[in-house]
Amino acid sequence: MKRLNVLLLADHNNPTHAGTILEHIGAIEKYSQHNVTLRNPRREGAPGKNALDVFDVILIHYSIWVLWDAYLPKAWRQAISQARCLKAQFIQDEYRYVDLTVSHMEELGIRLLFSCVPSENINAVYRQPYAKSMTIVPVLTGYVHPDFAANLPTVSLAQRKIDVGYRSRENAPWLGNLAREKVLIAEGVQRIASAYGLSTDVSVREVDRIYGSNWERFLSNCRVVLGTPSGASIVDFDGQVETRVHNYLRHIPAAGYEEIARGVLAPFEGNEVIDTISPRVFEAAITRTAMVMFPGHYGNVIQPWQHYIPLERDFSNFPEVAELIHDDDFLESITDRAYDDLIASGRYSYQSFANLVDTALEAEHGRLLEQGLIKARSTENHRLAATISKPFWQLRAQWSLLSQIGHILFLCASSWRASLLVIKVMIAEHGNVQKLRKLLPELARLVVLQKSKLRGKHSGKSLYVQTVMVEDTVVIEGSLAGAPDYRSPVDIKRLFQSLEAGQVTAIRWMADLAYDDRPKMLEGISPVYGIYPFEAVREVGRKFPYDVARILSSIGAKGMPAQCGGEKEEYAVPPKN
Structure with missing residues (x-):
């Protein structure tokens, strides 16, 4: 198949973005076999008349939130909706404004969606009539970055000074109990770890977050790192859950999560569950840091006892877990398996991710072309616009x-x-x-x-x-x-x-x-x-x-x-x- 002309719309030059967002954008540009042109509709003027006709695919990255005109101005929306090509979209945080998001997809003419919702939950989350007409491809929230900890030597367990490490943040309450587990695992382990002779460096405070090479060194200095499933146990289809929480906090600003859960969230808890894996799992595997985690789906990527040590949510098995944290032989065996399956195999590399995206784009483009729903493009005389020469992670x-x-x-x-x-x-x-x-x-x-x-x-x-x-x-x-x-x-x-x-x-x-x-x-x-x-x-x-x-x-x-x-x-x- 000839190479497709792909217009990638992403907020790629926003200095406030986390590194994982830039890595995700950069991987598509770096590893795709197609001609990728990168543009940021937040910072660039609208395309001229018929300017998008040179593209076979318009691919909207999840850093462009299609709900808001601040991210995708009206002129860009109009140009995209009128373009006779395949329109695809990456999406994350799919537990918010689902119905409204799908209605915007319909206006834009999105036909291919790359979703982080587990495949068994896709039909329940994307229940809207238009969503049933889209091709939905499950993907992960992030993949293995080739340069992560590349310059750090492997640190032996004997040299690691922290027994249990963890960094996260407190999520918005309307995401439900699953998102709250990031706080619960930190509080629970901190409360009891010292009784088992374990040193901890655990925090969910924003000011304690660690970035860049400091994060790599932190992981390499921990015997184990804590973890929970990523996602939410409440899917807010129409925005009413978030609105109710705002109103509740308006009257009781000091209300904690438990009070909000009782007063607002209880009727919605578990309406749908999005349980997936965080890129933090791959980072731990790269540094050969063992993982102690609450059991979960984790996108079907990792399994308890094979890749991580399961910790019961009531901490009832913590004595056994603590014993294993002290066991060098056991930690070496489980980190070796995690490294072999997640890293060395290459299954979760950004190269594999780009191959998956290319395959999906080619298949959907061919199907729509055959049905006459899009127009064929010519790539012979197309000159790609200038793109940043360095990979984004270097910048x-x-x-x-x-x-x-x-x-x-x-x-x-x-x-x-x-x-x-x-x-x-x-x-x-x-x-x-x-x-x-x-x-x-x-x-x-x-x-x-x-x-x-x-x-x-x-x-x-x-x-x-x-x-x-x-x-x-x-x-x-x-x-x-x-x-x-x-x-x-x-x-x-x-x-x-x-x-x-x-x-x-x-x-x-x-x-x-x-x-x-x-x-x-x-x-x-x-x-x-x-x-x-x-x-x-x-x-x-x-x-x-x-x-x-x-x-x-x-x-x-x-x-x-x-x-x-x-x-x-x-x-x-x-x-x-």
């Missing part, structure tokens, strides 16, 4: 640096107080780049709220914002419902004292937004949308409580209606269609 350090410089310039131009805080942190941390990497984007989001940089067409609604303190939680809350009955604004003295004493357990932005407003709202307030935790700001607040208290208390300090108990800022928001 991660440069993008990270550019991102930090951009945030610093923005803060300098927008807020002297935030800029001063950055300088203080740099001095205190001796230029610790890791600390700044987490702090800078959070400060930028706070300044966006503070300085009213969010703009859109006014629709008669204003987004009211106010900082309040509920028990030990600082809440930056927003509402579209005119002037709501706000709580009293935060007392700066109390906030300062709580930060200084380390009594603030969370700083969150929470917006009470109606589901129907969301696609358009994202154009105006995507940097601070939904529920967003400011973990790095909270951590810095212990060392610099006055600076952080001043920044937080100044949010919503202008123009708030008098009946709200203080002054507030208003934000113009785009109208609904």
